Amino acid sequence: MQAVKQAVLLLAFGAPERIEDVDPFLHLVRGGRPAPRELREQMRLRYQAIGGGSPLGALTRRQAEALAERLAGRGWPLPVYWAMRNWRPFIQETLARVKAEEVERLIVICLAPQQTRASLGLYHRRVEQAQADLGLKAELVWATGLHNHPLLVEAFAEKLSPLAAGRRVVFTAHSVPVRLIEGGDNYDEQARGTAAAVAERAGLREWDFAYQSQGSTDEAWLGPSVESVIDGYAQQGLREFVLAPISFVADNLEILYDVDIALRDYALRRGLRLLRPQSLNDSPTFIAALADIALASLRRG
Structure with missing residues (x-):
């Protein structure tokens, strides 16, 4: 029996579920x-x-449900909530439920494996503002360490390995403005570190790394771009390659459009076939990673 009523909150960026959204x-x-x-x-x-x-909202809900089941199986039956920074269910709506259900200690996990300080700061501010607006007294504990967790690495490698044999692999992460890195942010180090760990676990001897989904602003965005890597593959005479995103844990626009449509078409027009591993979504190994991260904080409660 827990002396303090604890729960877990998963946070994702959010995405529209309908065109009108x-x-x-x-x-x-x-x-x-x-x-x-x-x-x-x-x-x-x-x-x-x-x-x-x-599908991001539905997939995040499935992740929360799977995590609750996994935690219960490890002797921690407790609520697992989920919320979006920029869409429904909004953080304030979800924290209102947390308050109504009298949770006293809340373990918060951001589902992006790598985060810039600016992006993580937005999550913190949204949660703290909602906490103040609602008068929520629960202790908030921000869990960290997803980007290099062995089970996250294993989950990515499980999806990658069936496609990787005999093919060139390029790992990708979501690009960010160069000014953030120049300001001392370690996002680039985290992203490349995740890629290197997955490559080692999958037994890759040769692989590449690039950034995708650059913003539409005029400022410089972190590279190299995936397009430049594809151009290099075409010049080398390759006919197919594997693109493995490592900064998303569920299908979203950056996967289903930027990779599966835009980049696949870009490669095809240069004579290459682009293959992509399935996203983690509710992969049991990924859910086990979330459970480990949650339990590390829950056990201190």
Whole structure:
């Protein structure tokens, strides 16, 4: 019996589930600044191309359910909540449930394996603001260490290995503005570290690393770009390769559109076939990684 009522909260970026959600979603992502018409149209077309909306919300719910089941199986039957930074269920809505259910200690896990300080800071501010608005008294414990957890590495390697044999592999992470790295952020180190660990676990002797999904702003974004790596493969005479994203733990627009449609087409026009491992989603090995990270904090409660 727990002396203190504890629970876990999974946090994800959020994504629109329907085409009509795209505009309000962009409004939230941009902090209330109006999105240019061209951007709104572009994003609606992209979400239309992947079926009319993102599966991220449904997949995050499945991850939360699977984690609750895993924790219960390890002797910790407790609630696992989930919330989105930029969409429903909003952080404040979910923390209202936490308060109503009288949780006293909440373990918070951000589902992006690598985080810039700026991005992580936004999660902290959203949670802390909601906590203040609601008068939530629960202790918040921010769990860390996902990017290099052995079971996360194992989960990525499990998905990659069936495709990797005899093929060139390029690992990708979501690009960020160069100014963040120049300011001392260790995001690049974390992303490359995850890739190196997965490559070693999968037994790869040769592999590459690149950044995908650069923003549309005029500032410099972290590279090398995936497109430049694909161009190099074409010049080397390769005919196929594997692109393995390591900064997403569930299918989202950056996977289903940026990789499966845009980058696959870019490669095809240069005579290459792009293969991609399945996303982790509710992979049992990935859920075990989340359970380990949660338990490390729960046991201190």
